[in-house]
Amino acid sequence: MAWTLRLSEDEEAALSAQAVVEGRSKQEITRDAIRTYLTRQRTWDDYLSEGPVVFG
Structure with a gap:
């Protein structure tokens, strides 16, 4: 999956x-x-436990 976070x-x-405090990357x-x-x-x-969901 690809996404953009602004x-x-x-x-x-x-x-x-x-990120600096935790020593991890911003992405992590x-x-x-x-x-x-x-x-x-x-x-x-x-x-999902009750069968398919039909939209429309």
Whole structure:
């Protein structure tokens, strides 16, 4: 999957500072944050157990 994340200058600076403190890359921090968010917000398991979802 490919995606683009655009941050404000302040957010970019905060992410850079966090990367220095943690000794990790900005990409690693961002990837882990998005993975955690998706895991917490996941709802598709509920729908897959009851058959296909039809839109339209």
